[in-house]
Amino acid sequence: MAKHQFVAVLDFGSQYAQLIARRIREHSVYCEIRRCDTPAAELKKKNLIGIVMTGGPRSVYADGAPEADPEILKLGVPILGICYGMQLGCKYLGAEVKPAESREYGHVSLKVNEPEKLLAGVSEETSVWMSHGDMVKELPEYFVPLASTPTCRFAAVKHKNSNFYGVQFHPEVHHTPDGRTIFRNFLYDICGAAGDWKMEDFINEEVEKLRRQIGDESCVLGLSGGVDSTVVAMLLDRAIGEKLHCIFVDNGVLRQNEAGQVVNTFKSRLRNFHFIDAADRFLDLLGGVSDQKKKRRIIGDEFIHTFMEKARELGAPHFLAQGTLYPDVIETTNPHGGPTDQIKPHHNVLVRKLVEELNVELVEPLAGLFKDEVRQVGLKLGLPRDIVMRHPFPGPGLAVRCLGEVTRERLAVLRQADAIVYEEIKKAGLYEDVWQAFAVHLPVRSVGVMGDEGTYENVIVIRVVESVDAMTADWARLPYDLLQTMSSRIINEVRGVNRVVYDISQKPPSTIEWE
Numbered sequence: 001m002a003k004h005q006f007v008a009v010l011d012f013g014s015q016y017a018q019l020i021a022r023r024i025r026e027h028s029v030y031c032e033i034r035r036c037d038t039p040a041a042e043l044k045k046k047n048l049i050g051i052v053m054t055g056g057p058r059s060v061y062a063d064g065a066p067e068a069d070p071e072i073l074k075l076g077v078p079i080l081g082i083c084y085g086m087q088l089g090c091k092y093l094g095a096e097v098k099p100a101e102s103r104e105y106g107h108v109s110l111k112v113n114e115p116e117k118l119l120a121g122v123s124e125e126t127s128v129w130m131s132h133g134d135m136v137k138e139l140p141e142y143f144v145p146l147a148s149t150p151t152c153r154f155a156a157v158k159h160k161n162s163n164f165y166g167v168q169f170h171p172e173v174h175h176t177p178d179g180r181t182i183f184r185n186f187l188y189d190i191c192g193a194a195g196d197w198k199m200e201d202f203i204n205e206e207v208e209k210l211r212r213q214i215g216d217e218s219c220v221l222g223l224s225g226g227v228d229s230t231v232v233a234m235l236l237d238r239a240i241g242e243k244l245h246c247i248f249v250d251n252g253v254l255r256q257n258e259a260g261q262v263v264n265t266f267k268s269r270l271r272n273f274h275f276i277d278a279a280d281r282f283l284d285l286l287g288g289v290s291d292q293k294k295k296r297r298i299i300g301d302e303f304i305h306t307f308m309e310k311a312r313e314l315g316a317p318h319f320l321a322q323g324t325l326y327p328d329v330i331e332t333t334n335p336h337g338g339p340t341d342q343i344k345p346h347h348n349v350l351v352r353k354l355v356e357e358l359n360v361e362l363v364e365p366l367a368g369l370f371k372d373e374v375r376q377v378g379l380k381l382g383l384p385r386d387i388v389m390r391h392p393f394p395g396p397g398l399a400v401r402c403l404g405e406v407t408r409e410r411l412a413v414l415r416q417a418d419a420i421v422y423e424e425i426k427k428a429g430l431y432e433d434v435w436q437a438f439a440v441h442l443p444v445r446s447v448g449v450m451g452d453e454g455t456y457e458n459v460i461v462i463r464v465v466e467s468v469d470a471m472t473a474d475w476a477r478l479p480y481d482l483l484q485t486m487s488s489r490i491i492n493e494v495r496g497v498n499r500v501v502y503d504i505s506q507k508p509p510s511t512i513e514w515e
């Protein structure tokens with residue numbers, strides 16, 4: 001990737017670091033998130049054209065507040081400081097930062113005084129998103145104030161002799177409607193970006209890289225039916241053809257008709273596609289088990305066992321491919337201490353076990369991409385939109401959504417209810433607007449009436465959430481009529497259900513899944 005122009009996003013513990021990186025990449029400019037204290041010399045090695053310093057929750061004067069290497073200011077590349085990043089940059093350049101009289105949070109009206117480069121094309125009065133306690137109070141004369149808000153005199157600034165720009169507001173969030181223009185200005189007019197980060201190039205370069213890395217060896221890949229492993233499969237198919245072996249295991253906890261759909265998708269697209277119907281084996285092992293951790297462990301262990309058996313039968317491949325994405329490998333800054341390792345535990349454990357047991361080398365062709373980029377790559381590779389836009393689905397499948405014991409009968413109820421939620425969300429045209437939409441089967445019964453008879457039957461939960469990265473999520477404000485249709489259909493069509501509830505919990509403190 002070194003030949004692409006490169007923007008470094010220095011992370012000071014911002015909740016928006018990934019969003020900033022995605023905003024930059026949306027403008028066809030390659031960027032990576034780096035620790036805030038990455039030495040200037042290390043950044044200089046790459047084809048660096050600019051630096052963005054993120055916000056962060058601390059005060060720049062607090063003990064142990066995250067610092068940058070001040071040498072970055074001497075690199076000669078333009079720097080955009082956002083919120084904390086602006087305050088820190090201004091502090092390094094001699095300005096005074098102080099607590100504001102009142103914390104500013106939410107929509108604020110911004111007045112542009114100096115529509116030069118950074119704010120070119122931004123409306124004279126525009127709305128921006130603020131979230132800060134401190135702000136720059138006094139600016140030496142070698143700074144130019146570019147914009148202000150009623151309570152913040154220096155809401156956007158520029159240093160006269162260096163290429164440092166600062167904004168007190170957050171141009172990366174969608175609540176700042178001119179944010180896109182500001183990033184475009186910074187990248188193209190200030191950093192001189194060429195826009196050389198394109199998904200077509202990514203595909204060609206990655207295919208070449210995979211060919212070089214894998215050579216004449218063979219590679220095995222576990223397909224889940226999700227977009228990440230599917231895109232990995234298509235890339236590897238282009239790169240190494242018949243030396244790729246893909247294994248898809250029906251673990252008995254897939255959604256309605258899912259196994260059939262996955263088989264149909266791949267049997268014509270991949271040369272060595274191996275389908276293993278292990279549903280009965282998994283379900284027998286799950287019999288009598290209600291403990292969630294135990295259920296996950298059983299499914300994980302049995303998957304490894306099944307996968308390894310097949311991989312060995314295929315002649316012990318030298319490589320194992322994996323759909324790891326960029327957010328899984330970013331080393332982010334913990335503002336209250338050292339860096340935090342973000343690798344998700346369920347991802348990590350399974351892959352580590354497979355690597356050890358099979359004694360293979362890992363191939364992770366998507367480890368530099370965000371989910372939306374993986375989707376673009378999928379479309380460019382000619383995959384159907386239905387597959388590319390699929391919602392995430394947990395590895396342990398419906399076992400996570402069938403609370404209590406996972407029996408064949410309870411799974412049948414859950415599958416039918418889940419299929420109705422899916423169908424109705426699709427029909428309403430909302431599938432691509434929400435992060436996930438599914439049903440959950442609770443291990444409780446409730447009373448109801450059917451004709452003159454009392455009933456005592458199952459409860460189904462509908463969970464539909466909006467999210468950008470699953471780190472936080474909000475319940476989707478679905479139209480009442482749609483909820484009504486889902487509820488009536490589930491109660492009328494799925495035998496054994498007499499109550500449907502809608503989950504209105506946010507993450508945090510709840511989670512997306514129930515278990």
Ligand code: XMP
Nearest residue numbers: 346392393394395396470507511512513514
């Ligand atoms: P939570 O429930 O933690 O979920 O808010 C965040 C995202 O991760 C998915 N998820 C899993 N994925 N194995 C997986 O592969 C799992 O055990 C697992 N648990 C949760 C979940 O669907 C959501 O997108």
